[in-house]
Amino acid sequence: xxxxxxxxRRPRRFCPGLxxxxxxxxxxxxxxxxxxxxxDCEYLREARKHEKLAPLDAERLPNRDIRVSDDFLxxxxxxxxxxxxxxxxxxxxxxxxxxxxxxxxxxxxxxxxRTLESGVVYExxxxxxxxxxxxxxxxxxxxxFRRLEQEQFGMSRxxxxxxxxxxxxxxxxGLANDNGRRRGRTFLDLLREFYGGGTTPPRPMSSLILP
Numbered sequence: 001x002x003x004x005x006x007x008x009r010r011p012r013r014f015c016p017g018l019x020x021x022x023x024x025x026x027x028x029x030x031x032x033x034x035x036x037x038x039x040d041c042e043y044l045r046e047a048r049k050h051e052k053l054a055p056l057d058a059e060r061l062p063n064r065d066i067r068v069s070d071d072f073l074x075x076x077x078x079x080x081x082x083x084x085x086x087x088x089x090x091x092x093x094x095x096x097x098x099x100x101x102x103x104x105x106x107x108x109x110x111x112x113x114r115t116l117e118s119g120v121v122y123e124x125x126x127x128x129x130x131x132x133x134x135x136x137x138x139x140x141x142x143x144x145f146r147r148l149e150q151e152q153f154g155m156s157r158x159x160x161x162x163x164x165x166x167x168x169x170x171x172x173x174g175l176a177n178d179n180g181r182r183r184g185r186t187f188l189d190l191l192r193e194f195y196g197g198g199t200t201p202p203r204p205m206s207s208l209i210l211p
Contacts, residue, residue, distance in 0.1 A: 084195035090137030104131035
């Protein structure tokens with residue numbers, strides 16, 4: 001019996017993404033490339049510990065004119081957690097969604113809120129259907145957060161500029177956690193760990209390391 005992927009080597013480990021045994025070399029080469037790996041896969045979790053992400057070049061960051069400081073994130077901690085969890089829930093609720101789709105959604109959200117800042121109402125929706133689903137859910141979370149603020153404080157204190165800052169922060173965090181694999185979900189795994197989603201409780205925001 002040979003590995004179903006390479007048809008050469010003997011299968012040595014069970015792949016939960018394929019539901020069959022494959023060889024170790026194919027596991028490493030096809031992980032999150034041609035195989036949708038469950039985040040609880042023991043081999044994926046072990047690989048995460050040794051994954052070397054490309055350093056983020058500050059000079060090539062998108063939207064460098066928008067400053068997202070520690071003080072800004074602390075002041076808008078609840079907004080970041082609410083929007084971050086909305087993105088996580090949308091992504092995990094969209095079959096096949098990966099980091100690439102989340103980054104595409106973030107890019108469109110930043111563009112949309114940039115136009116709002118300039119006084120022009122123009123929605124830049126992603127072309128990809130998976131990214132569009134995440135975009136729609138993230139967009140819907142903003143008025144919901146403002147509604148909750150209205151109930152609690154009698155008014156909404158969140159400006160479009162604040163929302164834009166959070167989208168830029170998430171965009172940069174996504175770029176800093178890009179493992180280069182087409183179906184990679186390193187960024188989504190990180191978001192789920194920090195903001196929760198499903199049965200995962202949110203992590204304290206003070207532990208968040210900025211890119």
